[in-house]
Amino acid sequence: MITLAERINGQFLDVKKAIKDRDPSVIHELAKKQTEAGATYLDINVGTAAADQEDAMKWLVESTQEAVKTPIAIDSQKLSVIQAGLEVIKNDVMINSAQGDPDVLDTYMQLAKEHNAALICLTMNKEGIPQNVDTRIEIAAEIAGKAMEHDVDMEKIYIDPILFSIPVDQKQPTYMLEVFNQIKLISDPSPHITVGLSNLAQGTQEKSLICRTFLTMAIAAGMDTALMDVLDTELMDAAICAEMLLNKQIYSDSFLKAARP
Protein backbone atom coordinates (compact mmCIF):
# COMPACT_ATOMS: atom_id res chain seq x y z
CA MET A 1 0.00 0.00 0.00
CA ILE A 2 0.95 3.66 -0.27
CA THR A 3 1.90 5.13 3.08
CA LEU A 4 2.13 8.75 4.19
CA ALA A 5 4.32 8.92 7.27
CA GLU A 6 2.77 11.25 9.83
CA ARG A 7 5.52 12.14 12.27
CA ILE A 8 6.87 15.37 10.77
CA ASN A 9 4.01 17.36 12.19
CA GLY A 10 4.19 20.48 14.37
CA GLN A 11 1.59 19.00 16.66
CA PHE A 12 4.23 16.63 18.02
CA LEU A 13 6.25 18.39 20.67
CA ASP A 14 9.68 17.40 19.34
CA VAL A 15 8.82 18.78 15.90
CA LYS A 16 7.22 21.87 17.37
CA LYS A 17 10.40 22.58 19.30
CA ALA A 18 12.57 21.84 16.27
CA ILE A 19 10.59 24.37 14.20
CA LYS A 20 10.90 26.96 16.93
CA ASP A 21 14.65 26.42 17.37
CA ARG A 22 15.23 25.77 13.66
CA ASP A 23 17.04 22.56 14.70
CA PRO A 24 17.16 20.31 11.64
CA SER A 25 18.62 17.26 13.42
CA VAL A 26 15.19 16.18 14.74
CA ILE A 27 13.70 16.45 11.26
CA HIS A 28 16.62 14.61 9.65
CA GLU A 29 16.22 11.75 12.07
CA LEU A 30 12.44 11.48 11.60
CA ALA A 31 12.86 11.63 7.83
CA LYS A 32 15.43 8.83 7.85
CA LYS A 33 13.61 6.62 10.33
CA GLN A 34 10.30 6.88 8.52
CA THR A 35 11.93 6.29 5.14
CA GLU A 36 13.66 3.17 6.47
CA ALA A 37 10.31 2.02 7.86
CA GLY A 38 8.85 2.05 4.34
CA ALA A 39 7.16 5.43 3.96
CA THR A 40 6.06 6.13 0.39
CA TYR A 41 5.62 9.82 1.21
CA LEU A 42 6.77 11.86 4.20
CA ASP A 43 3.83 14.00 5.23
CA ILE A 44 4.90 17.45 6.42
CA ASN A 45 2.56 19.55 8.50
CA VAL A 46 3.68 22.67 10.36
CA GLY A 47 0.85 22.39 12.87
CA THR A 48 -0.42 25.50 14.54
CA ALA A 49 2.64 26.47 16.50
CA ALA A 50 4.58 28.57 14.04
CA ALA A 51 3.70 32.22 13.63
CA ASP A 52 4.88 32.22 10.03
CA GLN A 53 3.50 28.94 8.68
CA GLU A 54 4.78 29.53 5.15
CA ASP A 55 8.34 30.01 6.34
CA ALA A 56 8.06 27.03 8.71
CA MET A 57 6.83 24.82 5.84
CA LYS A 58 9.74 25.86 3.62
CA TRP A 59 12.19 25.10 6.40
CA LEU A 60 10.63 21.69 7.13
CA VAL A 61 10.64 20.70 3.45
CA GLU A 62 14.25 21.82 3.03
CA SER A 63 15.36 20.08 6.21
CA THR A 64 13.65 16.86 5.14
CA GLN A 65 15.24 17.03 1.71
CA GLU A 66 18.66 17.43 3.28
CA ALA A 67 18.26 13.98 4.83
CA VAL A 68 16.33 11.90 2.26
CA LYS A 69 14.99 11.88 -1.28
CA THR A 70 11.66 10.32 -0.26
CA PRO A 71 8.67 12.06 -1.89
CA ILE A 72 7.01 14.63 0.34
CA ALA A 73 3.33 15.29 1.02
CA ILE A 74 2.83 18.97 1.81
CA ASP A 75 0.06 18.96 4.38
CA SER A 76 -1.87 22.13 5.10
CA GLN A 77 -5.38 23.51 4.86
CA LYS A 78 -3.93 26.80 3.64
CA LEU A 79 -3.15 27.32 -0.01
CA SER A 80 -0.36 29.79 0.79
CA VAL A 81 1.42 27.23 2.97
CA ILE A 82 1.18 24.59 0.27
CA GLN A 83 2.52 27.02 -2.32
CA ALA A 84 5.41 27.89 -0.01
CA GLY A 85 6.28 24.19 0.28
CA LEU A 86 6.03 23.68 -3.47
CA GLU A 87 8.49 26.52 -4.07
CA VAL A 88 11.32 24.56 -2.47
CA ILE A 89 10.36 20.99 -3.36
CA LYS A 90 13.00 18.99 -5.25
CA ASN A 91 11.53 15.50 -5.67
CA ASP A 92 8.11 13.93 -6.28
CA VAL A 93 5.42 15.67 -4.32
CA MET A 94 1.87 15.29 -3.10
CA ILE A 95 -0.50 18.07 -2.10
CA ASN A 96 -2.48 17.32 1.05
CA SER A 97 -5.22 18.51 0.67
CA ALA A 98 -8.01 20.26 -1.22
CA GLN A 99 -11.64 20.49 -0.21
CA GLY A 100 -14.34 19.29 -2.59
CA ASP A 101 -15.84 22.63 -3.68
CA PRO A 102 -15.73 23.17 -7.44
CA ASP A 103 -13.84 26.48 -7.33
CA VAL A 104 -11.34 25.17 -4.78
CA LEU A 105 -10.83 22.05 -6.87
CA ASP A 106 -10.17 24.19 -9.97
CA THR A 107 -7.34 25.96 -8.15
CA TYR A 108 -5.79 22.81 -6.69
CA MET A 109 -6.09 20.73 -9.86
CA GLN A 110 -4.24 23.49 -11.74
CA LEU A 111 -1.60 23.55 -9.02
CA ALA A 112 -1.23 19.75 -9.10
CA LYS A 113 -0.87 19.82 -12.87
CA GLU A 114 1.70 22.60 -12.78
CA HIS A 115 3.89 20.71 -10.31
CA ASN A 116 3.08 17.21 -11.60
CA ALA A 117 1.94 16.56 -8.04
CA ALA A 118 -0.36 13.94 -6.58
CA LEU A 119 -3.38 15.50 -4.90
CA ILE A 120 -5.47 14.47 -1.91
CA CYS A 121 -9.04 15.77 -2.08
CA LEU A 122 -11.37 15.66 0.91
CA THR A 123 -15.02 14.75 0.51
CA MET A 124 -16.12 17.91 2.24
CA ASN A 125 -17.34 21.26 0.99
CA LYS A 126 -18.53 24.60 2.24
CA GLU A 127 -21.37 22.86 4.01
CA GLY A 128 -18.91 20.83 6.06
CA ILE A 129 -18.27 17.12 6.33
CA PRO A 130 -21.22 15.04 5.17
CA GLN A 131 -22.63 12.61 7.71
CA ASN A 132 -23.73 9.99 5.22
CA VAL A 133 -22.48 7.76 2.42
CA ASP A 134 -24.29 9.39 -0.50
CA THR A 135 -23.03 12.95 -0.14
CA ARG A 136 -19.47 11.69 0.29
CA ILE A 137 -19.82 9.74 -2.96
CA GLU A 138 -21.34 12.75 -4.74
CA ILE A 139 -18.38 14.90 -3.73
CA ALA A 140 -15.96 12.10 -4.68
CA ALA A 141 -17.58 11.91 -8.12
CA GLU A 142 -17.26 15.68 -8.47
CA ILE A 143 -13.55 15.41 -7.62
CA ALA A 144 -13.03 12.70 -10.25
CA GLY A 145 -14.97 14.84 -12.77
CA LYS A 146 -12.75 17.83 -12.04
CA ALA A 147 -9.63 15.71 -12.50
CA MET A 148 -10.86 14.70 -15.97
CA GLU A 149 -11.82 18.28 -16.80
CA HIS A 150 -8.31 19.46 -15.92
CA ASP A 151 -6.71 16.44 -17.57
CA VAL A 152 -5.07 15.29 -14.35
CA ASP A 153 -4.18 11.60 -14.43
CA MET A 154 -6.54 9.63 -12.14
CA GLU A 155 -3.43 7.86 -10.79
CA LYS A 156 -2.53 11.17 -9.15
CA ILE A 157 -5.86 11.67 -7.37
CA TYR A 158 -6.38 10.48 -3.80
CA ILE A 159 -9.83 10.80 -2.30
CA ASP A 160 -10.02 11.15 1.47
CA PRO A 161 -13.54 10.50 2.78
CA ILE A 162 -12.49 11.83 6.22
CA LEU A 163 -12.28 9.53 9.16
CA PHE A 164 -13.41 10.74 12.60
CA SER A 165 -12.20 9.32 15.86
CA ILE A 166 -14.11 6.47 17.42
CA PRO A 167 -15.25 8.47 20.46
CA VAL A 168 -16.73 11.10 18.09
CA ASP A 169 -18.71 8.73 15.89
CA GLN A 170 -18.64 5.00 16.34
CA LYS A 171 -21.06 4.27 13.47
CA GLN A 172 -18.70 5.73 10.95
CA PRO A 173 -16.18 2.88 10.35
CA THR A 174 -19.02 0.69 9.09
CA TYR A 175 -20.34 3.12 6.53
CA MET A 176 -16.85 4.22 5.62
CA LEU A 177 -16.22 0.72 4.23
CA GLU A 178 -19.26 1.24 2.01
CA VAL A 179 -17.84 4.61 0.91
CA PHE A 180 -14.56 2.92 -0.10
CA ASN A 181 -16.40 0.30 -2.11
CA GLN A 182 -18.40 2.92 -3.97
CA ILE A 183 -15.47 5.23 -4.69
CA LYS A 184 -13.84 2.31 -6.53
CA LEU A 185 -16.81 2.41 -8.95
CA ILE A 186 -16.62 6.12 -9.77
CA SER A 187 -14.23 5.78 -12.68
CA ASP A 188 -11.95 3.29 -14.41
CA PRO A 189 -9.16 3.58 -13.45
CA SER A 190 -10.53 4.69 -10.10
CA PRO A 191 -8.86 7.32 -7.93
CA HIS A 192 -6.84 6.18 -4.93
CA ILE A 193 -8.59 6.13 -1.56
CA THR A 194 -6.80 7.48 1.48
CA VAL A 195 -7.57 8.20 5.13
CA GLY A 196 -5.92 9.77 8.12
CA LEU A 197 -5.73 6.47 9.94
CA SER A 198 -4.49 7.74 13.29
CA ASN A 199 -7.51 10.08 13.55
CA LEU A 200 -9.63 7.00 14.10
CA ALA A 201 -7.96 6.16 17.39
CA GLN A 202 -7.61 9.69 18.78
CA GLY A 203 -8.68 9.72 22.40
CA THR A 204 -8.63 5.95 22.78
CA GLN A 205 -6.44 3.66 24.87
CA GLU A 206 -5.74 1.03 22.19
CA LYS A 207 -4.51 3.21 19.35
CA SER A 208 -2.29 0.66 17.64
CA LEU A 209 -4.81 -2.18 17.78
CA ILE A 210 -7.70 -0.02 16.59
CA CYS A 211 -5.70 1.36 13.67
CA ARG A 212 -4.37 -2.06 12.74
CA THR A 213 -7.78 -3.70 12.77
CA PHE A 214 -9.46 -0.97 10.77
CA LEU A 215 -6.56 -0.86 8.32
CA THR A 216 -7.07 -4.49 7.30
CA MET A 217 -10.84 -3.97 6.97
CA ALA A 218 -10.28 -0.84 4.91
CA ILE A 219 -7.72 -2.47 2.59
CA ALA A 220 -10.27 -5.21 1.93
CA ALA A 221 -12.81 -2.54 0.98
CA GLY A 222 -10.48 -0.84 -1.49
CA MET A 223 -8.55 1.76 0.52
CA ASP A 224 -4.96 1.74 -0.74
CA THR A 225 -3.32 4.71 0.98
CA ALA A 226 -3.15 6.04 4.54
CA LEU A 227 -1.57 8.79 6.56
CA MET A 228 -0.30 6.64 9.41
CA ASP A 229 2.37 5.73 11.91
CA VAL A 230 4.84 3.86 9.71
CA LEU A 231 7.06 3.32 12.74
CA ASP A 232 4.41 0.94 14.14
CA THR A 233 5.81 -2.30 12.72
CA GLU A 234 2.75 -4.33 13.66
CA LEU A 235 0.62 -1.90 11.70
CA MET A 236 2.92 -2.12 8.66
CA ASP A 237 3.00 -5.94 8.90
CA ALA A 238 -0.81 -6.03 9.08
CA ALA A 239 -0.97 -4.10 5.79
CA ILE A 240 1.43 -6.55 4.12
CA CYS A 241 -0.55 -9.51 5.45
CA ALA A 242 -3.88 -8.03 4.32
CA GLU A 243 -2.55 -7.57 0.80
CA MET A 244 -1.33 -11.17 0.77
CA LEU A 245 -4.73 -12.43 1.99
CA LEU A 246 -6.39 -10.44 -0.79
CA ASN A 247 -4.12 -12.20 -3.30
CA LYS A 248 -2.29 -9.00 -4.18
CA GLN A 249 0.97 -10.69 -3.18
CA ILE A 250 1.81 -14.33 -3.74
CA TYR A 251 2.26 -16.18 -0.45
CA SER A 252 5.63 -17.67 0.44
CA ASP A 253 6.96 -18.68 3.84
CA SER A 254 9.03 -15.49 3.90
CA PHE A 255 6.39 -13.21 2.39
CA LEU A 256 6.50 -10.82 5.34
CA LYS A 257 10.25 -10.50 5.30
CA ALA A 258 10.27 -10.07 1.53
CA ALA A 259 7.65 -7.31 1.57
CA ARG A 260 9.11 -5.36 4.47
CA PRO A 261 11.28 -2.39 3.51
Next chain:
Amino acid sequence: MEIANIVDKCAGTVSEVTIGATKDEGGTRGKVVTVGGANSIPFMDFDGSPGHKPAIAMDVYDVAPEEWPEPLLKHYADVVNSPADWAKKCAEYGADLICLKLDGIHPDKGNRSADETVSTVKSILEAVDLPLIIWGCENDERDNEIMPKVSEAAKGERCLLGGATQENYKTITAVSLADGHNLITQAPVDINIGKQINILVTDLGFPTDRIVMFQTTGALGYGIEYCYSIHERGRIAALSGDQQMATPVICDVGHEAWRAKEAKASDEEAPQWGSFADRGIMWEAITATTLIQSGVDIIRMNHPESVSIVKKHIENLT
Protein backbone atom coordinates in the same frame (compact mmCIF):
# COMPACT_ATOMS: atom_id res chain seq x y z
CA MET B 1 -17.21 8.52 -31.87
CA GLU B 2 -14.01 8.26 -29.95
CA ILE B 3 -12.99 4.70 -29.26
CA ALA B 4 -11.88 4.16 -25.69
CA ASN B 5 -8.25 3.31 -25.18
CA ILE B 6 -8.23 -0.05 -23.42
CA VAL B 7 -4.47 -0.50 -23.22
CA ASP B 8 -3.45 -2.18 -19.96
CA LYS B 9 -0.41 -0.70 -18.29
CA CYS B 10 1.64 -3.02 -16.12
CA ALA B 11 3.33 -1.83 -12.94
CA GLY B 12 6.16 -4.37 -13.09
CA THR B 13 8.77 -5.47 -15.61
CA VAL B 14 10.44 -8.86 -15.80
CA SER B 15 14.17 -8.46 -15.32
CA GLU B 16 16.53 -9.02 -18.23
CA VAL B 17 19.03 -11.84 -17.82
CA THR B 18 21.99 -12.17 -20.17
CA ILE B 19 23.51 -15.60 -20.61
CA GLY B 20 26.97 -15.97 -22.07
CA ALA B 21 29.91 -13.57 -22.14
CA THR B 22 31.89 -12.53 -25.20
CA LYS B 23 35.66 -12.03 -25.25
CA ASP B 24 35.19 -8.35 -24.46
CA GLU B 25 33.18 -9.34 -21.40
CA GLY B 26 35.70 -11.84 -20.10
CA GLY B 27 34.29 -14.98 -21.70
CA THR B 28 34.77 -16.80 -24.99
CA ARG B 29 31.23 -16.89 -26.41
CA GLY B 30 30.60 -15.81 -29.98
CA LYS B 31 27.12 -14.66 -29.06
CA VAL B 32 25.09 -14.00 -25.94
CA VAL B 33 21.38 -14.44 -25.31
CA THR B 34 19.29 -11.97 -23.33
CA VAL B 35 15.88 -13.05 -22.10
CA GLY B 36 13.15 -11.37 -20.07
CA GLY B 37 12.27 -7.68 -20.11
CA ALA B 38 8.53 -8.21 -20.53
CA ASN B 39 6.27 -5.38 -19.45
CA SER B 40 3.11 -6.87 -20.93
CA ILE B 41 1.47 -10.26 -21.00
CA PRO B 42 3.04 -12.49 -23.67
CA PHE B 43 2.90 -11.13 -27.20
CA MET B 44 0.51 -8.27 -26.28
CA ASP B 45 2.91 -5.72 -27.70
CA PHE B 46 0.19 -3.05 -27.85
CA ASP B 47 -0.01 -3.05 -24.02
CA GLY B 48 3.70 -2.63 -23.39
CA SER B 49 6.97 -4.26 -24.33
CA PRO B 50 6.69 -8.04 -24.49
CA GLY B 51 10.45 -8.13 -23.89
CA HIS B 52 12.91 -10.41 -25.62
CA LYS B 53 11.50 -13.28 -27.61
CA PRO B 54 11.70 -16.77 -26.13
CA ALA B 55 15.01 -18.56 -26.68
CA ILE B 56 15.50 -22.25 -27.47
CA ALA B 57 18.05 -24.23 -25.49
CA MET B 58 18.87 -27.66 -26.92
CA ASP B 59 19.82 -30.41 -24.52
CA VAL B 60 23.16 -32.18 -24.45
CA TYR B 61 23.69 -34.93 -21.88
CA ASP B 62 26.97 -36.01 -20.35
CA VAL B 63 25.93 -39.65 -20.75
CA ALA B 64 24.08 -41.29 -23.62
CA PRO B 65 20.31 -41.19 -22.99
CA GLU B 66 18.94 -44.66 -22.31
CA GLU B 67 15.31 -44.32 -23.28
CA TRP B 68 15.13 -42.00 -26.23
CA PRO B 69 12.78 -43.32 -28.91
CA GLU B 70 14.22 -43.92 -32.35
CA PRO B 71 12.63 -40.90 -34.10
CA LEU B 72 14.58 -38.65 -31.73
CA LEU B 73 17.70 -40.72 -31.25
CA LYS B 74 18.38 -41.05 -34.96
CA HIS B 75 19.32 -37.37 -35.16
CA TYR B 76 21.99 -37.81 -32.50
CA ALA B 77 22.99 -41.48 -32.82
CA ASP B 78 26.55 -40.66 -33.87
CA VAL B 79 27.17 -38.07 -31.14
CA VAL B 80 25.49 -39.34 -27.95
CA ASN B 81 28.84 -40.42 -26.55
CA SER B 82 30.55 -37.15 -27.37
CA PRO B 83 28.91 -34.12 -25.71
CA ALA B 84 31.13 -31.70 -27.66
CA ASP B 85 30.02 -33.14 -31.02
CA TRP B 86 26.46 -33.27 -29.73
CA ALA B 87 26.62 -29.58 -28.90
CA LYS B 88 27.96 -28.81 -32.40
CA LYS B 89 25.02 -30.65 -33.87
CA CYS B 90 22.59 -28.61 -31.72
CA ALA B 91 24.24 -25.44 -32.97
CA GLU B 92 23.66 -26.63 -36.55
CA TYR B 93 20.03 -27.38 -35.68
CA GLY B 94 19.53 -23.74 -34.66
CA ALA B 95 19.86 -23.79 -30.88
CA ASP B 96 20.13 -20.36 -29.21
CA LEU B 97 21.76 -21.95 -26.17
CA ILE B 98 23.18 -25.33 -25.19
CA CYS B 99 21.78 -26.93 -22.03
CA LEU B 100 24.29 -29.43 -20.66
CA LYS B 101 22.36 -31.73 -18.35
CA LEU B 102 24.68 -33.60 -16.00
CA ASP B 103 22.62 -36.74 -15.46
CA GLY B 104 25.87 -38.74 -15.54
CA ILE B 105 27.02 -37.48 -12.15
CA HIS B 106 24.03 -39.12 -10.45
CA PRO B 107 25.04 -42.21 -8.45
CA ASP B 108 22.52 -44.30 -10.38
CA LYS B 109 23.44 -43.02 -13.83
CA GLY B 110 27.21 -43.31 -13.98
CA ASN B 111 28.49 -41.44 -10.94
CA ARG B 112 30.90 -39.50 -13.17
CA SER B 113 33.69 -37.69 -11.38
CA ALA B 114 34.24 -33.97 -11.09
CA ASP B 115 37.31 -34.16 -13.35
CA GLU B 116 35.42 -35.97 -16.09
CA THR B 117 32.58 -33.50 -15.82
CA VAL B 118 34.87 -30.48 -15.92
CA SER B 119 36.53 -31.79 -19.06
CA THR B 120 33.09 -32.32 -20.62
CA VAL B 121 32.19 -28.71 -19.86
CA LYS B 122 35.48 -27.45 -21.29
CA SER B 123 35.08 -29.54 -24.43
CA ILE B 124 31.66 -28.01 -25.08
CA LEU B 125 32.92 -24.49 -24.45
CA GLU B 126 35.61 -25.16 -27.06
CA ALA B 127 33.33 -26.89 -29.54
CA VAL B 128 30.61 -24.22 -29.76
CA ASP B 129 30.39 -20.50 -29.11
CA LEU B 130 26.79 -20.52 -27.87
CA PRO B 131 25.92 -19.57 -24.28
CA LEU B 132 25.71 -22.49 -21.90
CA ILE B 133 23.22 -23.72 -19.34
CA ILE B 134 24.72 -26.31 -16.98
CA TRP B 135 22.27 -28.28 -14.90
CA GLY B 136 23.11 -30.78 -12.17
CA CYS B 137 21.59 -34.20 -11.61
CA GLU B 138 19.24 -33.24 -8.78
CA ASN B 139 21.02 -35.45 -6.28
CA ASP B 140 21.94 -32.87 -3.63
CA GLU B 141 25.12 -34.52 -2.48
CA ARG B 142 26.55 -35.01 -5.94
CA ASP B 143 25.43 -31.57 -7.15
CA ASN B 144 27.08 -29.89 -4.17
CA GLU B 145 30.29 -31.79 -4.88
CA ILE B 146 30.47 -31.30 -8.66
CA MET B 147 28.74 -27.99 -9.44
CA PRO B 148 31.34 -25.82 -7.64
CA LYS B 149 34.07 -27.36 -9.81
CA VAL B 150 32.02 -26.94 -12.96
CA SER B 151 31.22 -23.35 -12.03
CA GLU B 152 34.88 -22.56 -11.51
CA ALA B 153 35.86 -24.20 -14.80
CA ALA B 154 33.35 -22.00 -16.64
CA LYS B 155 34.16 -18.85 -14.70
CA GLY B 156 33.75 -15.73 -16.80
CA GLU B 157 31.40 -17.42 -19.31
CA ARG B 158 28.27 -16.12 -17.52
CA CYS B 159 26.51 -19.47 -17.77
CA LEU B 160 23.12 -20.29 -16.33
CA LEU B 161 23.56 -22.85 -13.55
CA GLY B 162 20.84 -25.11 -12.20
CA GLY B 163 19.28 -25.53 -9.90
CA ALA B 164 18.75 -24.05 -6.46
CA THR B 165 15.93 -25.74 -4.54
CA GLN B 166 14.31 -24.84 -1.23
CA GLU B 167 16.16 -27.75 0.39
CA ASN B 168 19.50 -27.24 -1.34
CA TYR B 169 20.38 -23.75 -2.49
CA LYS B 170 23.33 -22.44 -0.54
CA THR B 171 26.24 -24.07 -2.40
CA ILE B 172 25.06 -23.40 -5.92
CA THR B 173 24.00 -19.85 -5.05
CA ALA B 174 27.39 -19.11 -3.51
CA VAL B 175 29.39 -20.49 -6.45
CA SER B 176 27.17 -18.81 -9.05
CA LEU B 177 27.63 -15.54 -7.24
CA ALA B 178 31.40 -15.99 -6.92
CA ASP B 179 31.96 -17.08 -10.51
CA GLY B 180 29.59 -14.58 -12.14
CA HIS B 181 27.01 -17.05 -13.40
CA ASN B 182 23.22 -16.77 -13.57
CA LEU B 183 21.13 -19.13 -11.46
CA ILE B 184 18.07 -21.33 -11.95
CA THR B 185 15.73 -21.43 -8.95
CA GLN B 186 13.63 -24.53 -8.96
CA ALA B 187 10.20 -25.38 -7.51
CA PRO B 188 7.92 -28.41 -7.86
CA VAL B 189 4.98 -26.78 -9.70
CA ASP B 190 4.36 -24.66 -6.62
CA ILE B 191 4.05 -20.90 -6.88
CA ASN B 192 4.62 -20.34 -3.15
CA ILE B 193 7.83 -22.34 -3.10
CA GLY B 194 8.85 -20.64 -6.34
CA LYS B 195 8.66 -17.27 -4.63
CA GLN B 196 10.22 -18.61 -1.43
CA ILE B 197 13.33 -19.94 -3.16
CA ASN B 198 13.82 -16.58 -4.89
CA ILE B 199 13.63 -14.86 -1.50
CA LEU B 200 16.10 -17.35 -0.04
CA VAL B 201 18.73 -16.87 -2.73
CA THR B 202 18.36 -13.08 -2.80
CA ASP B 203 18.79 -13.13 0.99
CA LEU B 204 22.23 -14.62 0.34
CA GLY B 205 22.99 -11.55 -1.74
CA PHE B 206 22.26 -13.07 -5.16
CA PRO B 207 20.91 -10.36 -7.50
CA THR B 208 17.35 -10.82 -8.77
CA ASP B 209 18.42 -9.87 -12.27
CA ARG B 210 20.55 -13.01 -12.54
CA ILE B 211 17.78 -15.46 -11.62
CA VAL B 212 15.75 -17.62 -13.99
CA MET B 213 12.83 -19.51 -12.44
CA PHE B 214 11.98 -23.13 -13.17
CA GLN B 215 8.68 -24.68 -12.21
CA THR B 216 9.00 -28.35 -13.00
CA THR B 217 7.44 -28.79 -16.43
CA GLY B 218 4.52 -31.05 -17.29
CA ALA B 219 4.13 -32.08 -20.94
CA LEU B 220 0.95 -32.16 -22.95
CA GLY B 221 -1.28 -34.75 -21.28
CA TYR B 222 0.99 -34.90 -18.25
CA GLY B 223 0.05 -31.84 -16.23
CA ILE B 224 0.71 -29.06 -18.72
CA GLU B 225 -2.33 -27.17 -17.42
CA TYR B 226 -0.89 -27.00 -13.88
CA CYS B 227 2.40 -25.83 -15.25
CA TYR B 228 0.67 -23.29 -17.51
CA SER B 229 -1.40 -21.85 -14.62
CA ILE B 230 1.65 -21.49 -12.41
CA HIS B 231 3.61 -19.70 -15.14
CA GLU B 232 0.64 -17.47 -15.88
CA ARG B 233 0.04 -16.56 -12.24
CA GLY B 234 3.71 -15.92 -11.66
CA ARG B 235 3.94 -13.67 -14.71
CA ILE B 236 0.82 -11.70 -13.77
CA ALA B 237 2.27 -11.21 -10.27
CA ALA B 238 5.54 -10.02 -11.82
CA LEU B 239 3.72 -7.57 -14.07
CA SER B 240 1.69 -6.36 -11.09
CA GLY B 241 4.92 -5.38 -9.35
CA ASP B 242 5.97 -8.44 -7.31
CA GLN B 243 9.72 -8.15 -7.70
CA GLN B 244 10.43 -11.60 -6.34
CA MET B 245 8.48 -13.06 -9.26
CA ALA B 246 9.85 -10.68 -11.88
CA THR B 247 12.43 -13.06 -13.32
CA PRO B 248 12.49 -14.91 -16.64
CA VAL B 249 11.20 -18.49 -16.67
CA ILE B 250 12.73 -21.63 -18.15
CA CYS B 251 10.83 -24.81 -18.98
CA ASP B 252 11.96 -28.33 -19.82
CA VAL B 253 9.87 -29.37 -22.78
CA GLY B 254 12.12 -31.83 -24.61
CA HIS B 255 12.76 -34.25 -21.79
CA GLU B 256 9.12 -34.22 -20.64
CA ALA B 257 7.57 -34.55 -24.08
CA TRP B 258 9.83 -37.37 -25.20
CA ARG B 259 9.11 -39.52 -22.18
CA ALA B 260 5.35 -39.38 -22.83
CA LYS B 261 4.01 -42.71 -24.02
CA GLU B 262 2.54 -40.91 -27.03
CA ALA B 263 6.08 -40.07 -28.13
CA LYS B 264 7.49 -43.50 -27.37
CA ALA B 265 4.89 -46.01 -28.54
CA SER B 266 5.83 -47.57 -31.88
CA ASP B 267 3.47 -47.91 -34.85
CA GLU B 268 2.87 -51.56 -33.91
CA GLU B 269 2.03 -50.68 -30.31
CA ALA B 270 -0.31 -47.81 -31.13
CA PRO B 271 -1.39 -47.92 -34.77
CA GLN B 272 -4.43 -45.72 -34.06
CA TRP B 273 -2.29 -42.80 -32.80
CA GLY B 274 -0.80 -41.80 -36.12
CA SER B 275 2.74 -42.04 -37.35
CA PHE B 276 5.40 -42.84 -34.72
CA ALA B 277 7.86 -40.76 -36.73
CA ASP B 278 5.77 -37.58 -36.29
CA ARG B 279 4.01 -38.06 -32.94
CA GLY B 280 6.91 -37.16 -30.65
CA ILE B 281 7.79 -34.13 -32.74
CA MET B 282 4.24 -32.85 -32.51
CA TRP B 283 4.09 -33.67 -28.77
CA GLU B 284 7.19 -31.61 -28.15
CA ALA B 285 6.16 -28.75 -30.46
CA ILE B 286 2.65 -28.46 -29.00
CA THR B 287 3.96 -28.55 -25.43
CA ALA B 288 6.41 -25.76 -26.29
CA THR B 289 3.99 -23.55 -28.23
CA THR B 290 1.41 -23.87 -25.46
CA LEU B 291 3.86 -22.92 -22.73
CA ILE B 292 5.13 -19.98 -24.78
CA GLN B 293 1.69 -18.41 -24.30
CA SER B 294 2.14 -18.65 -20.52
CA GLY B 295 5.21 -16.41 -20.68
CA VAL B 296 8.21 -18.74 -20.69
CA ASP B 297 11.52 -17.23 -21.75
CA ILE B 298 13.79 -20.25 -22.31
CA ILE B 299 12.53 -23.56 -23.68
CA ARG B 300 14.66 -26.68 -23.41
CA MET B 301 14.06 -28.87 -26.45
CA ASN B 302 15.40 -31.99 -28.19
CA HIS B 303 14.19 -32.71 -31.69
CA PRO B 304 15.55 -30.56 -34.53
CA GLU B 305 12.23 -30.57 -36.34
CA SER B 306 10.26 -29.50 -33.24
CA VAL B 307 12.82 -26.75 -32.73
CA SER B 308 12.32 -25.57 -36.26
CA ILE B 309 8.50 -25.57 -35.87
CA VAL B 310 8.66 -23.68 -32.58
CA LYS B 311 11.13 -21.11 -33.91
CA LYS B 312 8.83 -20.39 -36.85
CA HIS B 313 5.92 -20.11 -34.45
CA ILE B 314 7.83 -17.57 -32.33
CA GLU B 315 8.72 -15.58 -35.45
CA ASN B 316 5.06 -15.53 -36.45
CA LEU B 317 4.03 -14.25 -33.03
CA THR B 318 6.66 -11.52 -32.74
